[in-house]
Amino acid sequence: MKILIIEDNRDLVQVLSEGFAENGFDVDSAYDGIEGIGKIRSTDYDCIVLDIMIPGIDGYEVVEKAREEGKDTPVIMLTAKDSIEDRVEGLNKGADDYLVKPFDFRELVARINALTRRHSELKRPILNCGPLMLDPIARECKADGEIIPLRRREFDILELLMRFENQVFTRERIIAHVWKKEYDGTSNVVDVHVKYLRDKLRPFNLDVVVVTVRGVGYKVICPAYE
Amino acid sequence: MKILIIEDNRDLVQVLSEGFAENGFDVDSAYDGIEGIGKIRSTDYDCIVLDIMIPGIDGYEVVEKAREEGKDTPVIMLTAKDSIEDRVEGLNKGADDYLVKPFDFRELVARINALTRRHSELKRPILNCGPLMLDPIARECKADGEIIPLRRREFDILELLMRFENQVFTRERIIAHVWKKEYDGTSNVVDVHVKYLRDKLRPFNLDVVVVTVRGVGYKVICPAYE
DNA sequence: CCTCAATGATGAGGATCTTCATGGTGTCTC
DNA sequence: GAGACACCATGAAGATCCTCATCATTGAGG
Known part of the structure; x- marks a missing residue:
């Protein structure tokens, strides 16, 4: 199970990486949108954990680009608390689930499992x-x-x-x-x-x-x- | 420089610990209020980083108890976004600074340095x-x-x-x-x-x-x- | 100096959220 | 079943926040 983390906070990336490793996931990471897009293009991940607020290309555009290029890898967005409401259009660009910071790590793992389990059937959790x-x-x-x-x-x-x-x-x-x-x-x-x-x-x-x-x-x- | 982190999110504790270690701090940690109080009693720390929402005794009570027992170690509270406003009394129980989650690690370090530098003069940053x-x-x-x-x-x-x-x-x-x-x-x-x-x-x-x-x-x- | 465009200030209205007071409903005891 | 109590529902008012439209100010170019 290969996971890509796109997040500019390196400390958070490190925590998540170690946590995922303990859960038996294979982890890769990118610190901005450009790097993220590149890695998405070159590798087939089972799930992508994506922060919205990242330098350069923001999270929304990353998902959009990925989808345009035919990638249907499940995407979980990390979002700050207030960003939710006024970003409904952006949210529709192809992400599959989201988590509001600060979040519980176990919840993130649960959602990744839920998404990858049913990947190839219906993805977005309705x-x-x-x-x-x-x-x-x-x-x-x-x-x-x-x-x-x-x-x-x-x-x-x-x-x-x-x-x-x-x-x-x-x-x-x-x-x-x-x-x-x-x-x-x-x-x-x-x-x-x-x-x-x-x-x-x-x-x-x-x-x-x-x-x-x-x-x-x-x-x-x-x-x-x- | 000895720092105590009281925080129940073990992943966050690990990130912070590593970050502090890189900054040359000596780090100790506790995962709940009781454990925290115990460590405060037995050791002299230069600074305490304290989450409000922890199991058992909450952060406010930890500060209060520490102050009652004569400890004047600088305390930085970590708080979720909405907790600020309606907790003014609690906030007055003796903490020296606070940081709203999610926060920037560099900012935390900056505040620790500011607090410990002027420890023994005026502490609370006015x-x-x-x-x-x-x-x-x-x-x-x-x-x-x-x-x-x-x-x-x-x-x-x-x-x-x-x-x-x-x-x-x-x-x-x-x-x-x-x-x-x-x-x-x-x-x-x-x-x-x-x-x-x-x-x-x-x-x-x-x-x-x-x-x-x-x-x-x-x-x-x-x-x-x- | 005058005009125009960009930028900021302001007023008004409405959306949302919260508190408070009151009244209703369930539950327990006798 | 009656009373007492805890718990919940509701209405209303006010606090806070945000959007929009409009007006004022500033700075640049003619």
Whole structure:
């Protein structure tokens, strides 16, 4: 299993390389877009881990170029937290999954495995829950083919819950994942955004999808399977 | 020079350790609060790099305990992006500086050097510019002793400019530092927040402190030295 | 000096997010 | 079943942030 890391932070590259090596991956690296493109051209990788903010050609263009040249190697993008929302077009250029910095290394490995496992079938991870569909890359949420415009918090919460369907998340864990900070124990932000989310799903008779688990937290269920 | 890293992400610990070693530091590490406290008790470090979100006892409590026990070793906190604002009290528990993840390794080294150099004199880095004073740890901005309430963006921009007084920052660099994303070239967010900032400084005749450098960006000057 | 174009400043409006207060609902005990 | 309590849902208001359109300023070239 051959992996290419394109990332200008050399320290991060070193950590990742060692981590991957421990996981039995064969690792190669590039420190900017030009070098990255070159390596993609000359070698067949099983997966590419690509930072967006790199010197010269940025990550989006790297994916685009790779795709134009017929490479369909799975690509996981690393992105800073705020870059997500306003880059939807860029995100559509062909990446298969993404991870927000700072991230958990185990999660990165999990996503690489998920992508390479199903490589050659459907790649981009689309989350489904009955008629509800969520595309984390396009950052789109649809029900019955109709786009439901979600705001950042709503989207992030729904994505988290849908990635682990039927698994309960405490407010702490939701805050930690979505807000990337610790829970002070008093705020009810999560509740409020869950309400917003339900309000938007209700017209599709889907608000039951987000279920309250009293005394614990929230989870997403797929009503079709009930 | 002996440094202790308290951080649960073992990969990050390894990167940092190696980086520090290259800089001639003697490195020790702990993976949670309890272990950290223990090591602080038993050893005299020159500096402690401390993540806030660690298992068990969190970073704030570690600093607090260390200070209660009379340790005045400089502490640099690592914090996720959103944790800043609503943790002012926690931040006041005795840390000397902080760094927002994801950060640049060179910046961490620079801050360690700054802290240890002036250890035993004034430690906590207070940024001054004539009558204007900014405390990044307390997240407070004062003029003539009076607190000027700044919002997140305003504070972050002012802090960046004041850390490098008289140095021009382009909108790109400001966006990269404060928003931690790349600049799309169209938005005028920076301009707007600079205006907000000036509006708040004007009552103190301090809006001239933030200077426009036409065609380039903004910088902070200290009018007293003119 | 005048004009034009580029650049920055500003005002207004709206989108999003958060907090707070209140009321409802489930759960436990007696 | 009634009451007490914890937990959750909701409405409303305000804080913060961002976009857009417009106006002012600056600098260059004629």
